[in-house]
Amino acid sequence: MTGVGLGNPGSIDTTTSSTVALDVQSVGVFVGSRWIVRDVTFDARGGELVAIIGPNGAGKTTLLEAIVGLRHAKLGSLRVNGQALRHFTDFARSFSFLPDAATLPPEATVRTLVDHASSLSCGDHVARALRQGLALDPLLGKPVAVLSRGEHQRVALYCTLVLERPIAVLDEPFSAFDPLQLRSIFDMVRELAAPTTAIVASIHQLADAEQIANRILILSGGRPIAFGDLASLRQMARDGGASLEGVFVSLLADADRAS
């Protein structure tokens, strides 16, 4: 499925990416006695960034964990570059993952973590570019325990993106950055996403998502409300000039009414 508004067949696909890198079909995650995520279908193409947005408790983190194989998806299927994922090694070959609110080991220095992550990656030039893009060189000698939140997140982003897997899945990757940092991080992430790596990221700040995402999946109560680029979402919300926040509020209200 590409660029189709879920529950709203009238939406339009305007993405320009070529091949489908990640294909998520009807995924459902059951935890304890209830469905946390249900019937989620979307795809991500090589070179694009798909943002997942939704209110707190919408199931964003659970969905991302199911996508990367850290949670058992009771329903649905996942394909990466056309291949179904069955074993954990398939997931490991396909995804790098930045968990939300993860804490890097404070006992280690940045250099230790950077070296460790680089040793698991394939290309030196990507590692160098990422290190420069994330301005890690001045931090290398520092222990992780003394890093600021933004510095910490830059190191965590490096450790994830340097792995050069076909899909990078990032859970709230931008929440720790100030607006200045955010601009350069966005540029770098966009650069990285071209041409083969797809990025799927849950983003809490809607302005950030609007700025960086090619397409957006809106989740509410574990169910997908809409999926598409901003133009198609605006069309679904019947508000051609609305910001993503306006679209989000409108679509959520529609979904509430429908349920």
Added chain:
Amino acid sequence: MRRELAIVFRARVTWMAAALAALLIGHGFILAIDLFSASSRSALASKLQSREMDPLAGIVRPTLGGLDLALVLLGPLLSARALSMEKERRTFGALCLAAGSPARVIAAKTAVALLGCGLMVATPIVLLAAYALAGGHIDLLETSVSLGGELLRLLLVVMTSMAAAAWTDTLAQAATVGIVASLTSWAIDAAEGFAALAWLGGASAWSIERQLAPFGKGLVPVGPFLWLFFAAATGFGLACVGGSFAQRARAKAITAVGVLLGGALLMGSAGTIRHAYDWTEARRASLPPRAVEGLRDLRAPIEITVYLDRDDSRRRQIESDALQKLVLARPDIVVRMPLDAEEHPSEAGRGDDYGRIVVRVGDGIRETRSTSRRELVTLIFEAAGQTLPDWVAPAYPGFPVVIEGSRRRYLVALAYAGVPTLLLVIGLRLARRRTAR
């Protein structure tokens, strides 16, 4: 690996635990030295008594006793921490994806946990070396065997704690499960003398202490070695299953039960192997060499039936001396304890048969009430229609030594202050770097 090493060795808790363990071990060491010195004072006057002054039993084992305690109480915390902290920090899943599989991450964590807990083993090595420098006698081979037993215990503690960490979400849960698992073995051992735990008596074959006991005596038993190895491998297998992702809970549980059953089967098979090697100084855990050769040359099966119940001191003596030496010479000897089948043995219920020890070699039968090893071996040869070979064993002179005055003060300072302080200082220096801007 540097990442994993940093997590363990730049953590204050690793060094604080090692320092605390050093205090426990040091205390045991000093008590052992004082007791050994007190016994040595009278033994030095008598050649016969001085033969009994065995540093393995008098110094090495009590010192390693402190290590046992430290490993059981602190080992689970240190081992589980390596893995549990990744879970608490929410980095475990991402790390597994980056490494390619949870098993790789768990293997790396296990390796560094072994090294981290291994710090505790450094203390007895330093203290025993200091004892040797202070004039005491330490046989390298038999001491290494004893220490090897402790390394097997370390391996088991680490693997059990890794399994606990893999199946739980927090360090507190994992450490609690790890300590309870380690203490279970002690509870099994306590079952014999503690009525409240008597129901555990049937599990004595699963006692870790029982498997490790021969190592403490300088013996290398093949069966217990394999038993402990398989137990550790089972722990690692459980850790890998517990740390795996994207499996249904039921599938995980079934796999875990399979691993447990497979491990239990292997351990059960290993438990039947009775071959052991005597690596004590002067081979003092064995019967005289000629007697051993003679026993091995006997073709007929040997069976010994002992009518003594578990609470009898003669029973404990014959088990730890004569029977152990006989099994070392002939692992195929069948030993029967018919009174163990009685549910409530009592002194009042002992009949005339009580105390008999019946030796059967092929069709020949002999009987005695003595628990002397020479008497038993003589009866075995008599029952086989042969005479007892030369009963000449290599002389073990014993090594009495009185450590007092400045030598004792030096050892006390080393045990109570030197080693623990050194460990603390190294730990604080490494940990301080982690917060230095």
